[in-house]
Amino acid sequence: MNDNALWIILQRLRTPLLVLLVSYAISILGLVLIPGMDDKGEVYQMSFFDAFYFISYTASTIGFGETPYAFTYEQRLWVIVCIYLTVLGWFYAIGSLVSIISDKKLRLEIMRGRFKTRIETIKGEFIIVLGYNYVNAKIIQKLLHADLNVVLVDAKEDKINEFLLEDYSKSVPVMVGNALTTHMLIDAGIKKKTCITVIATFYKEEKNLRIAILTKFLNPKAEVIAKSTFNEISTSISDTDIVHRENPFEIFGKRFDIALTSPHVLILENWIYHNADLSDNTIYLPKGKYIICGYGRLGRVLKEQLDKHEMEYVFIDEAKIAKRDMKEPKSLLRANADDKEVLLSAGIKEAVCLVSGTQSDIDNLSILITAKKLNPDLYLIARENTMEEVSIFEAAKINWIIMLERILINKTSLQLIDPLKHSFLKMILNQNELWASTLVNLLKNQLGANPILIALSISEKSAYAIYHEIQLGKNIPIEVLLTSLKDRSNKHKAIILLLKRQGKEILLPQNEFLKLGDEILFACDQEAKEEIELIASNLYDLCYAYLGEEKKNWLFKKIFSS
Amino acid sequence: MNLEKVISGFFIILAMTLNFGFFYGEPTDTTLHSTYELFLALIISLIATVLKIGDKTQIGSVLLATSLVADIQLIAAVLVWTFAQYTGEVDGKTTATIVSLSGGALLANITSVILYIGETLKSKR
Structure with a gap:
């Protein structure tokens, strides 16, 4: 005790x-x-x-x-x-x-004692998650699935109990306490060297800022992943230098931009996030007039992109909009979007796309239904605010659902669990349409619509055979990993997407020689995955793939050579 | 004047004086050592212990430790006496054991009183 x-x-x-x-x-x-x-x-x-x-x-x-x-x-x-x-x-x-x-204070003290001991005994690196909300619950699920250590702090005992009732494979140290205080963060082990990341996705974003600042002072080496969607907070959070600031609206804005210029990049992204496979074609945005309901944070991001692409648009919002935001009064209607007349006067008949992006899910759905009746050919984009109503939205046949929470969950967990995939994603977002469509077609033709992604690092643990051959001074070309083990002259179904070497990233590498510490990302099918792992770790298989002959047993070699 | 200080000081010193009263006298002579005095010494020592609980300072911890030592010594003395009385006879040898055990408790109590006085002198108020 x-x-x-x-x-x-x-x-x-x-x-x-x-x-x-x-x-x-x-x-x-x-x-x-x-x-x-x-x-x-x-x-x-x-x-x-x-x-x-x-x-x-x-x-x-x-x-x-x-x-x-x-x-x-x-x-x-x-x-x-x-x-x-x-x-x-x-x-x-x-x-x-x-x-x-039965005293609450005493129970908390006992809980704190247990919590601290468990933090002390955590082996390896761990991630502190602050607050148990829907986003964090999903992130924790993914982190635990990837076998990472997680520590959870929430101010409400009910939330902690709710978490404890969930069935997770790994046990997670939990504590009831105010995460905004320094001593709580210290109890959660923020000062330890093994604390690599702090995740703060509080709804009240001042809290995220506070966490970012506290972390900077308590442990400058730890990363903070903080949600921030308001400008002033974003700027202050970025000023702390150690923070990955996640703004789901900004992320969506970027996606929208990409969808207008190079939709194949988006197809690749959805495939990496397991949202859809490569044959998905719902992402192609039509050209023409856009009607956007709701002019808040989302609306502003969309306006910026639509201006950039010189598209025609009309915003509908009930609230008063600052004049400096709206230079052309024509493109703004101050009215309730969920009204047939309003939609008609906004020009729904000749519009090609409707975005219902208000903060209320029911409003969004209702707008969509009205609009669909007026113009059945509309491309529909809907914003979904609470993940509790996912199924209704999925049933509504919407072309593109914006789920801010899912954007946060996907981005944060990919960054922590699969850093290699994350770097690949970051690189392809800057590629043009031609490059992306070539890659999508290549992947589809060679590997089918839904290839799997695997990462391989050239280390003693995960690639024993290659590691030892390189240490002996041999030059092994990267293509060796693609050789089919059934027939050396053929290749199995795999494509090398990314090679990461000492912080440098090479997209679709060719004619490279493997070095120690390399990290490689493959797209492949299940069979190829097994072969790649075999070649990397089994000396005999590597020898066959590399030299085309069976490796001689060292005993025979000695007898025959003498 | 602090009433709490008066009470705890009273019990700490009373524990020592009662202990001394029991300890004083020819160790082998049963008639010189009263059961009542031992009983009271034990009770007062226990009360003093409880009064010392809850002070988390360095000196508070040491005070509590000395009190615990005195308690254990006195309880040992009581147990020896009880065993002797109901399994045989309380002779000079047994009395000597009981008295020497209470002597140990006396030392602990003296330490406790010294510490207590020291703490009081150190305090500026």
Whole structure:
């Protein structure tokens, strides 16, 4: 038990203990002093031992009877006093003990003690997740699935209990406490070298900023992943230097931009996130007039992109919009978007795409239904705010659903679990349409619509054979990994997407030689995955793929060469 | 004047004086050592212990430790006496054991009192 918890118990037990001690002392002393009568009718004095024995079982209401001899009336008179004194003393003591045990402060202290010990015993690196909300729950799920250590802190006990009821493969140290205080973060192990990341996706974004600042002072080496969608907070968070700032609106804006210029990049991205496979073609945005309902953070991002691509657009929002935002009054309607007349006057008949991006899910759905009736050919983009209604949105046949929470979950967990995939994604986002469509077609033709992604690092643990051959001074070309083990002249179904070497990233590498510490990302099918792993780790398979001959056993080699 | 200080000081010093009263006298002479005095010494020592609980300072911890030592010594003395009385006879040898055990408790109690006085003198108020 933790030191603090013990002290709390002892301090609270002081009065009950004193009451017990004094009542026992008085009763015992009285019994010893009052003369009794033995079985022969002679006067005797009770010994301290007899008195203590009698009081012990009387006080605990066990009541064995009068020992060693039947009591005289003087003695019985005193025993009545003793009973009320000691029994009440006991009840009081037990009552206090029970109330201490059920005391919230004490339970938290005990929890804190356990939490701290568990943090101390974590082997390897760990990630601190602050707050248990939908986004963080999904992130934790993915992190645990990837066998990473997670620590969770939430201010509400209910939330922690909710988390404990979930069935996770790994046990996670949890603590009820205010994550915004320094000592809570220190308890969660933020000062430890093995703490690599802190995730803060609080709805109130000032909290995220605060966490970022505290982390910077407590452990500058730890990364912070913080959600921020408001400009002023974003700027301050970026100023702390150690933060990966995630703004789902910005991420979506970038996607929208890419969808207008190079949709194949987006197809690749959705495939990497497992959102869709490569044959998905819902991403192609039509050209023409856009109607956007809702002019908030999302609307502003969209306006920027639409301006950039010189598209025609109309915004509909009930709230008053600052004049500097809207230079052309024509492109803004101040009205309730969920109204047939309003949509008609916005030009729904000739529009090609409708974005319903308000903060209310029901409004968004209702706008979509109205709009679809007026113009069945519309391309529909809907914003979904709470993940609880995923199924309704999926059933509504919407072309593109914006789920801000899912964007956050995907981005954050990919970054932590698959850094290689994340770097690949970052690189392809800057590629043009031609490059992306070539790659998509290549992948589709060679590997099918949904190839898997695997990462391989040239280290002793994951690529034993290659590691040892390189240490012997051999030059192994990267293409060796693609050789089919069934027939050396053929290749199995795999494509090398990325080679990461000492911080440098090479997209679709060719004619490279493997070096120690390389990290390689493949797209391949299940069979090729097994072959790549075999070639990397099995000396005999590597020898066949590399030289085209079976490796000689060293014993035979010695005999034959001598 | 602090009433709490008066009470805890009273019990700490009373524990020592009662202990001394029991300890004083020819160690082998049973008649010079009263059971009542031992009983009271033990009870007061226990009360003093409980009063010392809850002080997390360095000196508070040491005070509590000395009290615990005195308690254990006195309880040992009581147990020896009880065993001797009900399994044989309380002779000079047994009395010597009991008295020497209480002597150990006396030392612990003296240490406790010295520490207590030292702490009081150190305090500026």
